[in-house]
Each structure stands twice: as C-alpha cells, then as structure tokens.
Amino acid sequence: MVSATSELLPLADGCLILSHRLSEWMSNAPTMEEDIALGNIALDLLGQARGLLQVIGDETGVTEDELAYFREPQEFRNPLICELPNGDFAFTMARQLFVDIWLAHVWSELAATASDEQVRGVAEKAIKENAYHRRHSSSWVVRLGDGTDESRRRMETATEALWPYRGEIADDRWYDAVDAALTEATLTMPPRDAWTQRSSLDGWHTEHLGYLLAEMQSLARAHPGATW
C-alpha cells in the first residue's frame, strides 16, 4: 500500500478531492458559462494538488500518481468538507466559498513561511488562482442568499448542512471571513461553537470518499503505468 505522512497532505488531498468533485459538474452546470468556470476552477485545484503531491512524493520516494491513485481512503487527509457530494448548485458554491477562504489563508501563509522553494512557488501561483475562485464563489453566495425566496432557502439549507464539516478548516480568521461573506448575502452564520467533525486528521472519512476514489482511481488501477 502506498502511504505518506506530511504536513502538506491535508492541503494537497483537499485540492485533489475538491477538484474531482467540481469535475462532476462538467456538462451538468446551470449554464454553459458556469460549466466552463467550474472546469477552470477544478483544473486550478488539480494543478495545486499536483505541485504539492510532487513535493510529498519526493520526500517519501513515490510518484504523484501513486499518491493520487494508489492510496486507500484512510490514507487520505483531505478535510471532510471536500469529499461531500455536490448537492445542488447552492451547496457546491457555499462549500466552495468555505474552502476558498481556508485556502486563501493557507496559501498566503505558505508563500511567506514555507522552507521548500517548490512549495512557495506552488503557493504563490495558487494565491492568484484562489483570489479568482473566491470572487466567483462569494458572488454566487451573495446572489443566491440575497436572491429569490427559493435561492435563499437553498443557500440557507446548504450553509446549515455544511456547518458540521468545517472542523478541519475553521479558525478565528476563517469565521470572521465567512461571517462577513454570509452577512453580505443577508444570511446569518451558524454559531462558532456548534459541534463539528474533524476526523479526517486521523484518516476517518465519510462514506462518500470511497465511492469518489473508486471512480477517480479506477482508470489508473485498471491500467497501471499507462500514459497518453
């Protein structure tokens, strides 16, 4: 079994798994323009994941592909929120905003403090990409939250459903930023001290990750070492 331990793993796996989730929207997004936007974001996240998995792979003597395609679910350290099924568009956008805010803080910290030059490089590129992702997700959260009765109901439902899955990504700065974004969307942030999962840090996942990996990894496992 391929395995690795690294402080970067939650970040690398988070980007990889969320990228796959977003790719599931391809051909299913509400508009063609949004379909392409989600594809762009998924590709950005995949590039960020690759950059970090290469570094982690170099440290542990395996390749990025082995890390992505030949680890078992319990080896993944992505925050649980990244692996949740897409739900409706409101759920996907609220989840994206929550993760984008987390990533914004993580990338800027890494760009400033990472000792590895390659990690700093990944972070610096990711900061620009993340700024766009965050603008995209926050504008949708505002449009839907401050939109029609139906869009507002969906955004409220999404926020509540996501709230128990903020455990690995939430800190004071995150709460402040989420609070500001939800306030702009005329929504109320659920309580900071409400219960939350954070079990991915120990390799415990929701039931959804296994199904996601089964699809994501099937091609590489059916044709090991294949290239195109």
Add this chain to the structure above:
Amino acid sequence: MTEKNWPLWEVFIRARNGLHHAHVGSVHAVDAEMAIENARDVYTRRGEGVSIWVVPSAQIVANDPGDKESLFDPALDKIYRHPTFYEIPDGVGNI
C-alpha cells in the same frame, strides 16, 4: 432570476497592449460583473487577452440586412477611392 434565458453580452478582447479590442463572441450573464467573469472563463483560458470589454447585445445597433444593396453597393464602382488607383510619379518617393 425567474427568466429562462439570461441576457446576452458581446465580448471584446484585447490580445496585447497596443492592439485594439476585437469581438470574440458572446456570453449569457445576469449583470455586467458576471458577464466579465464569464467572458474571462470562456474566452481567455489559453492566454488570449490582457483586457476584456463586455457590452449588452441589446445595445448593439445593427443595420437592416435588407438594406445591404443600398448601403454597400454604391461603393463597388468607385475604385478611385482606393489608394492603389493612383499611379505615383517616381519623383514623389514614399508617401
């Protein structure tokens, strides 16, 4: 957003500084901000541009295609309007 189709916007991209914005296509969007973002996502994925303009398609005023003959045909037989119609005397050099 109860309307089934979002308004259409025409997209103009400037490929490099110094060039003019050129029409590249259109996007659907509910407002100008979304139109810019959609144009970015749809038309600048491969480094095509450094600047984006969007204009509501409804604001474009176009001529009636049925007027084509009266508008454009009169220019066809006026070849003296082309600079190549005139022979430049050798002594003039470059102009």
